[in-house]
Amino acid sequence: MSGLTIGEVAHRAGLAPSAVRYYESLGLLPTPPRLHGERRYSDEVFGTLAFIAVAQAAGFTLKEIQVLAAHTNASGLASAMQVLAEQKLAEVEATLARAAAMKEWLQVARTCGCTDPAECSLFLSDSADGRATLPLVDADGCRRA
Template identity: 40%
Template sequence: MRQLSIGELARQVGMRPSALRYYESIGLLPQATRDAGRRVYPAAAVRRIALIKMAQQAGFTLAEIRQLLDTTAERGATQQWRALAERKLPELDRFIQEAQLLRKAVADCLACGCMNFSSCHLLSTSSDHRS
C-alpha cells in the first residue's frame, strides 16, 4: 500500500501539515505511522480528508465529523449519520434560502443599473422592493 509523507499529503489535499497533525490529534485522522521518524499516512487518507472537507462545507462541526468517522461504532454508524444529517438539513435549507435572497438582491441591484447607492430606489427605506 502506498504511503504518503505528511508533506505529500498536505500538498495533495491543499492543507498545511500542522492542520493534518491537528486532525490526527483530535481523532479525525488515524494515528500516522512513522518511517525514519517521519509521519506517513496511507493513500486512503486523501479520500478521508475529502470527506472531512465536504462535511465541513455542509456545516458539520469537527466534533460531529469525528462522530461520523468513528469506526468503533460500526453498527450504529449508519443510524448516527442519519440522525446528524436529519438535524443538519433544516440548517442547510435556511442557508440556501438566505443565499438565494442575497443573490436576488445583488441581481436586482445589477438590473437597476443606477449604481448610485445614496439615491437608489432599491435601497430606499420608504419602500421595500425585496420579495
C-alpha cells in the same frame, strides 16, 4: 517499516501538512507509527482523508465529522449521519432562503436610482434594534411611497 511521510500524504491529498497534523490531533486520523521521528502513513490514510473531504464538501464541520467518524467502527454510522443530515438540511434551507432574498434585493438594487438611504426602500428595516435584515422590496422599484 516504510510508508509515506506527512509531506507525501499532504501533497497527494492536496492539503497542507498542518491540516494532516490537525486532523490527527482531532482524532480523525489515527496516530501513525514513526520512523526516526517522522510520521509514516499507509495508503489507507487516503480513504480517511477522502471521507473527511466529502463530509466537508457536504457542509459538515470538523466537529460534526468527528461525530460521524466516531460511529464508523460501529453500526451507528447511518443513524448518526441521518441526525446530522437532518440538522444540516435545515441550515441549508435557511441559507437558500437568505440567498433568494439577497438575489431579489440585488436585482432591485442594480437599477436603483435613489440618492439617499432615507428615500430608498432597500434600506428599510423592520428591526427596532438596527440589526441587518433584507427588506422585501417590490420589483417595480425601490423608492419609498
